Structures are given as structure tokens and as C-alpha cells.
Amino acid sequence: INFDLTQKERLDLFQFTISSLENYYKRTEAYKVSPELDINEIVDVVRKHDFNSNLSPREAISTVIAALEKYTVHTPHPKYYGLFNPRANFSGIIADLITAVFNPQMAAWSHAPYAAEVENYLIQEFGKKFGYNAQKIDGTFASGGTEANLTAVLCALNETFPDYANNGLMGMKGRPLIYCSTEVHHSIVRAARTVGLGLDSVRIVNVNSDQKVDIDDLNSKIKEDLKKGNQPFMIIGTAGTTGSGVIDDLNNLSKVANKYNLWFHVDAAYGGAAILNKKLKNLLKGIEKSNSITFDIHKWMSVPMGASLFLTSNKEILGKTFRIATEYMPKEGNGLQIVDPFSHSIQWSRRFIGLKLYLSLLIFGWEGYEKTIEHQRKMGAFLKLKLEDSGWLIKNDTSLPIVCFTDEELQFNSSFTSSICQKLIASGKTWISVYPIGGINTLRACITNYSTNENHLEELVMLLNEERKKFQRKEEKVIQD
Incomplete structure (x- = not known):
């Protein structure tokens, strides 16, 4: 077994892998933000390979990339507003590759x-x-x-x-x-x-x-x-x-x-x-x-x-x-x-953890980070403004781009926030979460992605408004019945 493969095979696989990853990197926004979670299907996909017979290198790489595309919450997506999992800048990705090769x-x-x-x-x-x-x-x-x-x-x-x-x-x-x-x-x-x-x-x-x-x-x-x-x-x-x-x-x-x-x-x-x-x-x-x-x-x-x-x-x-x-x-x-x-x-x-940061600073400098953080700060302020304009109630007080919000009239309805959150995630169009503020569950949107822009945020508010209307109509029907 030649773990190194040949030089020709290595160059071919580098090119093939980079091409496949570049396709994902440039098209991240085209994917649904979150997948349908069928645990049995996912387990079967992983375990159908018993390692008694091996795939070609290209087949193996394609298998992994295709599965990640299908069975992953795409945290690099500009409409992912969940945990602190941003899109990785390209210099950081290259740094991880360099680290893997030198393996210091x-x-x-x-x-x-x-x-x-x-x-x-x-x-x-x-x-x-x-x-x-x-x-x-x-x-x-x-x-x-x-x-x-x-x-x-x-x-x-x-x-x-x-x-x-x-x-x-x-x-x-x-x-x-x-x-x-x-x-x-x-x-x-x-x-x-x-x-x-x-x-x-x-x-x-x-x-x-x-x-x-x-x-x-x-x-x-x-x-x-x-x-x-x-x-x-x-x-x-x-x-x-x-x-x-x-x-x-x-x-x-x-x-x-x-x-x-x-x-x-x-x-x-x-x-x-x-x-x-x-x-x-x-x-x-x-x-x-x-x-x-x-x-x-x-x-x-x-x-x-x-x-x-x-x-x-x-x-x-x-x-x-x-x-x-x-x-x-x-x-x-x-x-x-x-x-x-x-x-x-x-x-x-x-x-070599530090290389991801060092290479990013070598390429973008302090100024690059200053501008990126400022952009996200502005996007957080923009989202708050759009939510307030649509009648949502902001429940947290921070200058950082995290917005916790609810509807003033529906905030005490125990199923409101969880229902809205589940609907939005199930749509695959965005990802938000629920977080309690002062004992009241709120919807939480955090801007962690440097590529998130005003159009993405306007779409989020539109989706929220649509689901709120649906919820209100459903509640009214229950009362009438």
C-alpha cells in the first residue's frame, strides 16, 4: 500500500478536490440552509461502506462531499442566523490545508x-x-x-x-x-x-x-x-x-x-x-x-x-x-x-491552530477585520430596524449583532416562538433559534456571516411576517371553533 499515492494521483486529487470544494464554496447560498433529518437514512449512508472493499480515491472524495452537502446544516450560508458558526474566510481554509500537509x-x-x-x-x-x-x-x-x-x-x-x-x-x-x-x-x-x-x-x-x-x-x-x-x-x-x-x-x-x-x-x-x-x-x-x-x-x-x-x-x-x-x-x-x-x-x-489567524491577518490585516466587524454590526442594526418596522418587539439590549425578538401580543403564547422557529427551519430558507429573555421565549437571530447583506435580512423579516400571519389566523380559528 502506498499511502502517499503517486505524484500524478496526488495532483489529480488535489485538483479534483479543490474543484469540488470550490463549487460548494461559491454556491453555498444555492443550498437549503438545513437538511431534513432522517437518522435512519443518514446512518445507512455512512455504514453502507464496510471497508472490506475500497473505493477509488475520486469515488471516496465524492461520496464524502456529496453526503456533507446533503446532510449538514450549512452554517457558511448567509441566511444562517444561529450559533456562532460563521463562513470560514478562504485564507483560514488554506491555512488548514498547509497545516495538514506540514503537520508540525x-x-x-x-x-x-x-x-x-x-x-x-x-x-x-x-x-x-x-x-x-x-x-x-x-x-x-x-x-x-x-x-x-x-x-x-x-x-x-x-x-x-x-x-x-x-x-x-x-x-x-x-x-x-x-x-x-x-x-x-x-x-x-x-x-x-x-x-x-x-x-x-x-x-x-x-x-x-x-x-x-x-x-x-x-x-x-x-x-x-x-x-x-x-x-x-x-x-x-x-x-x-x-x-x-x-x-x-x-x-x-x-x-x-x-x-x-x-x-x-x-x-x-x-x-x-x-x-x-x-x-x-x-x-x-x-x-x-x-x-x-x-x-x-x-x-x-x-x-x-x-x-x-x-x-x-x-x-x-x-x-x-x-x-x-x-x-x-x-x-x-x-x-x-x-x-x-x-x-x-x-x-x-x-x-498549528494559530496559522489560521496569522495567515488571515497577513492577507487582510487589522483593517480588514475592522471593516468586516463593522459590516456585521451594521447588519445587526439594520435587522433590528426592519423588525421594529414590522411590529416585532426587541427583547435584548446589545450593540453586538444578536437580536432576540417576539410579538408583543403573542409573547405569552407558549407555542408561538417554537412554532415560528420550526416552520422557518423546516423551510430550508433560513435558520434561527429560540432563547428565553426574562422568562419569555424569544426568536433569536445572530449575524455571524461576513457575506450576509440587507437583501438576506429583508427576506428573513418577510418570512417571519408570513409565518406570524399564519399563526394568528390559526389561533383565531381555534377561538372561533
């Missing part, structure tokens, strides 16, 4: 010095963008926000409890506690479970009417826990909540953290990119006072999954948390002023 070993600096230094440079540049002191910036690339948030919890534990690395939770006198709002991403709960703290170590703080952390409730809960002999160690603020796009009062959260000497982490997985936009960056005021930041590159930076960045203003904490001595790791870097990536993160062997 990112555990040891000496095995991939260029790749390691690219990531070190990006960490420094983004740390400065967020306002950290250049001499104190450190960080690591991660697979996604979940890993970055887990890294934050581990760093907070190791900073607050010096014996944690050796004794773990067994050496603690009281229950260690994390404070975050009801709107925090669920990866924080997962992190607490993963490190052995458990769900009960996550103190959920109320939010006020604008969905931000209630500072008074936070202070009250910390004081109460201290009286009980518990050990608060971490506060988490969110910069761009997953549901409604709200940014917590980071300045006041930092003051509370300082008051009680707690680690202050900002989950800016989504909203962090606002720092690159002149009209939005002030929304992140106070983030520079944090101990650490989670920032997902694969969200607003529009690169392929998965790419996240963990930043910290504590130069020593990653080494303190993850450094470990081994006999089998390469020693070529000994004596050099370098840090081996494996001693700085949860992952050991991993992809």
Missing part, C-alpha cells in the same frame, strides 16, 4: 520553532489589543472556548491555592467557589466538574433587567459564603453572552474581584472581537483589568473550527499550572530562552 509537532518548540513563534507573536499582539501590560502577557491557543475556560479555572485554582498542583482538592479547608451569572456559558459548569469541584462550587449570580450580572447580588453571595467558611477564588464576567449578546459590567466586576482578592476571568469567546472595532471596543472597558480572557478565533474572526485563544496577564501562571518534567520530550531547546508549548497548556500534541 506543536508540543516541543524545537520541533516547530516557526509555528511556535507565530503563536507567541499573536498572543502578544492580542494581549496588547485587550490592554494588558506587554511585559506580563502570556497565553496559549486552544481547541475552543471550552478548553480556554477550563484553562482559566485551572489557572485560578493554582494561583489561589499554592498547594493545589500537589494536593488537589484534598488539601483545601473549605469549598472553593466560582461566581458567574445565569447567562454564563455552560462550559464553566463543565470545567468545574472536570477539575473535581462539582456543580455546587459554581455560584450562580442573578442578572438585572438588562441581563448583566447584578453586582449587589454578587457581593451579597460572596460575603455569605465567606461567613460559612467557604473559599471564593474566581469571578467570571461574560463579554457577549451566547443567548442575548450582553456584555457584563467588567469594570465593576474587576473591583469586586480586587476587593476579595479573586481571580477575574472574562469569557469573551464571542464579543472579544469587538476590541478590533472603533465603535464597539469601548463596550469591553475593564477587560484590561482581568487576570485572563477567553477569545474564540473561530467566531467573529471567521476561520475554520476550532481555534480559541487563552490570554492571561499573569506571566508565570501557565507554567505553574501545566509544567511537568519528562524524559522522552526533545531536549534541543535546552539552554534557549524558549517555552515548550506542551508545558504551557492542557493539550500535548495539537494542531
